[in-house]
Amino acid sequence: MKKTIALIAHDGKKPEMVAFVKDHQDLLEHAHIIATGTTGSYVRQTGLPVELKLSGPMGGDAQIAALAAEGKVDGIIFFRDPLGKHAHEPDIQMLMRVCDLYNVPLATNPATGSLIIEGLLEDLVD
Numbered sequence: 001m002k003k004t005i006a007l008i009a010h011d012g013k014k015p016e017m018v019a020f021v022k023d024h025q026d027l028l029e030h031a032h033i034i035a036t037g038t039t040g041s042y043v044r045q046t047g048l049p050v051e052l053k054l055s056g057p058m059g060g061d062a063q064i065a066a067l068a069a070e071g072k073v074d075g076i077i078f079f080r081d082p083l084g085k086h087a088h089e090p091d092i093q094m095l096m097r098v099c100d101l102y103n104v105p106l107a108t109n110p111a112t113g114s115l116i117i118e119g120l121l122e123d124l125v126d
């Protein structure tokens, strides 16, 4: 069964997310990718299939948190914009809390994101 990886990026971090996905495309091809709506539309530019959830401010972070709580997400890469303010900050905090509660790997920067991708997917590739 494929590992499910969730990708989320705030607006200021979307180009960084696309670059990150391109850098790890050979591994991510072996995963089931889900993403908040706008992030996922960007990531689809790489040609990888992405299951789109709602946009973050419209409940997408909450949808991914619910999947994490149900054990349906193997790892989350969430590039937050440390300079931005977000109306849905409670959802963002809730997602991070759920990851801690259920011990779901969560990366908030590319360095940790690489470790998660490699740790979860590397042995699936010859």
Ligand SMILES: O=C(CO)COP(=O)(O)O
Residues within 6 Å of the ligand: 008, 009, 010, 011, 035, 036, 037, 038, 039, 040, 054, 055, 056, 057, 060, 061, 092
């Ligand atoms: O707001 C977000 C995460 O908190 C990201 O949502 P979008 O990918 O829809 O922009």
